[in-house]
Amino acid sequence: MTSIYDFTCKTSKGQAKTLKDYAGKVLLIVNTASKCGLTPQFEGLEALHDRYAAKGLAILGFPCNQFGHQDPGSDAEILEFCQLKYDVKFPMFAKIEVNGAGADPLYRYLKKEAPGLLGSEAIKWNFTKFLVDREGNVVERFAPTDTPESIEKKIVALLG
Numbered sequence: 001m002t003s004i005y006d007f008t009c010k011t012s013k014g015q016a017k018t019l020k021d022y023a024g025k026v027l028l029i030v031n032t033a034s035k036c037g038l039t040p041q042f043e044g045l046e047a048l049h050d051r052y053a054a055k056g057l058a059i060l061g062f063p064c065n066q067f068g069h070q071d072p073g074s075d076a077e078i079l080e081f082c083q084l085k086y087d088v089k090f091p092m093f094a095k096i097e098v099n100g101a102g103a104d105p106l107y108r109y110l111k112k113e114a115p116g117l118l119g120s121e122a123i124k125w126n127f128t129k130f131l132v133d134r135e136g137n138v139v140e141r142f143a144p145t146d147t148p149e150s151i152e153k154k155i156v157a158l159l160g
Contacts, residue, residue, distance in 0.1 A: 004136045007106045009062075010094040012079040017093070019106075025058045026158045027132035028151075029110065031098050031123060032061045033070035034081045038127040042086035044148030048155065049090040055159045056134065059090040062107075064098050067125050071095060098123040113138035133158050 004027070005020045028048070033039060049059050063078045065071040071078060075094050082088035096104040099122055103111075110130045111121035129142040131154060139158065142151055 004106075004109065004132055004138065007109070009060075009096075009104075009106060012063075012075040012092045012094055014075070014094065017091070022058050022060075023136065024134050025056045026052075026134055026155060027130075028057065028059045028148075028155065029106075029130040029132065030059065030061055031064040031096075031107070031126060031128055032082075032092075033064060033067065033126035034073065034078055034085075036068070036070040036126045038125070038144055039070075041127050041148055042082060042088055046086055046088050046090065048148050048152060049088075052155065052159060053090075057155060057159060061088070061090060061092040062098070062104070063092065063095040064123075064126065065095060066097055066099055066123075070126060098128075110138055110141075114141035116141055116143075131155065131158070 005023055008016050008018045011017050030045065045059050048057065063071045079092050082092055098107040114130055115121050125144040127144040129146065130138055131140045133139050
């Protein structure tokens with residue numbers, strides 16, 4: 001795989017979704033969790049979605065249960081939680097692994113394209129974020145503690 005658009009992921013409702021559908025958009029790809037101290041970031045992510053979706057931003061949420069077992073529910077339960085608690089309208093995908101032998105191919109690609117601190121590819125925790133430009137290039141990786149609000153200017157710059 002040589003492009004982010006070569007990947008197909010399973011939605012939270014079990015349907016295959018090709019990332020080609022997001023070609024020409026700025027993407028913010030986030031591994032999420034519903035029982036984490038950082039879970040309130042859903043509010044900021046949804047605010048970004050509300051403000052910039054019409055201008056070409058797509059936020060893609062990928063639940064992950066690898067960090068402290070903080071997303072133990074089923075895909076349907078996670079989606080319901082996100083919609084009821086945070087009014088999430090951006091796409092949520094099926095639960096995946098982001099590290100180890102079972103890491104989702106999309107995340108293997110993202111980690112190679114934008115390694116973390118000191119070149120580490122491992123995802124350190126929930127709410128690690130990857131910013132992708134309109135051409136499908138992985139531009140930057142953000143730490144879990146980088147809030148959606150703190151990266152808004154970088155998103156706006158890519159939206160043009």
